[in-house]
Amino acid sequence: MGDDGIAVLAFVEHPDDGWPWAVLDAGGGASQLVDRLLEASYADVTVVDISEASLARVRDRLPENSPVRLIRADLLDWEPTRTFDVWHDRAVFHFLVDPAARLRCTTLVARSLRPGGALVLGSFEPQGPTTCSGLPTARYDPAGLNRVWTDGFVLEHAEQEDHATPWGTTQQFTWALFRRRQSGQPFATSLRSLRLEQVTQAGARTVAGRC
Numbered sequence: 631m632g633d634d635g636i637a638v639l640a641f642v643e644h645p646d647d648g649w650p651w652a653v654l655d656a657g658g659g660a661s662q663l664v665d666r667l668l669e670a671s672y673a674d675v676t677v678v679d680i681s682e683a684s685l686a687r688v689r690d691r692l693p694e695n696s697p698v699r700l701i702r703a704d705l706l707d708w709e710p711t712r713t714f715d716v717w718h719d720r721a722v723f724h725f726l727v728d729p730a731a732r733l734r735c736t737t738l739v740a741r742s743l744r745p746g747g748a749l750v751l752g753s754f755e756p757q758g759p760t761t762c763s764g765l766p767t768a769r770y771d772p773a774g775l776n777r778v779w780t781d782g783f784v785l786e787h788a789e790q791e792d793h794a795t796p797w798g799t800t801q802q803f804t805w806a807l808f809r810r811r812q813s814g815q816p817f818a819t820s821l822r823s824l825r826l827e828q829v830t831q832a833g834a835r836t837v838a839g840r841c
């Protein structure tokens with residue numbers, strides 16, 4: 631099984647939870663995560679991206695009756711009217727170098743994830759690129775991410791990935807799995823089978839854009 635298949639397996643083993651799980655890919659861009667989720671029968675998948683061009687590329691390759699919702703929005707202004715079980719962000723959060731923007735993002739995710747839900751976050755690590763696509767990046771080790779995602783989230787797992795880009799460079803990522811906690815409630819256990827290292831492997835394959 632290729633890397634994309636591995637990405638799917640990271641999400642599918644949740645027999646106690648029933649279908650469908652609602653997955654939000656924030657700043658999905660050209661990533662093929664949405665394709666892999668569909669192949670695994672996920673029926674509740676949403677991609678939000680500020681770029682219509684990115685969404686158009688996804689729209690073009692989806693089947694006509696695809697259940698995927700493609701939403702063009704700036705995540706920092708977006709006001710979802712529902713909640714999600716998984717919030718996935720690869721290479722988007724690290725563009726938020728302004729503390730006020732970071733706060734808007736963490737507030738949005740806190741509001742949008744159900745208690746016990748998972749935030750799967752892939753951001754440049756401290757040795758990672760200082761700019762990407764001409765934009766400055768914030769870079770994080772697990773402790774750094776934990777400081778930002780402290781309010782209502784608990785860091786469950788983190789690891790580093792040396793991502794070999796198609797153009798021959800290496801990008802260092804920190805991957806983190808946070809759970810959304812609700813005050814006074816214990817953790818939900820329904821995401822116990824989420825295998826972050828597998829998400830990470832898949833992430834390495836589909837990083838879009840050149841830094």
Ligand SMILES: C[S@@+](CC[C@H](N)C(=O)[O-])C[C@H]1O[C@@H](n2cnc3c(N)ncnc32)[C@H](O)[C@@H]1O
Nearest residue numbers: 657658659661679680681704705720721837838
């Ligand atoms: C480096 S790409 C990563 C794409 C994808 N997540 C991946 O890993 O391949 C960043 C994506 O985030 C989108 N993006 C950046 N800022 C955004 C924002 N404020 N709101 C929504 N999308 C945003 C861009 O349009 C782009 O598609």
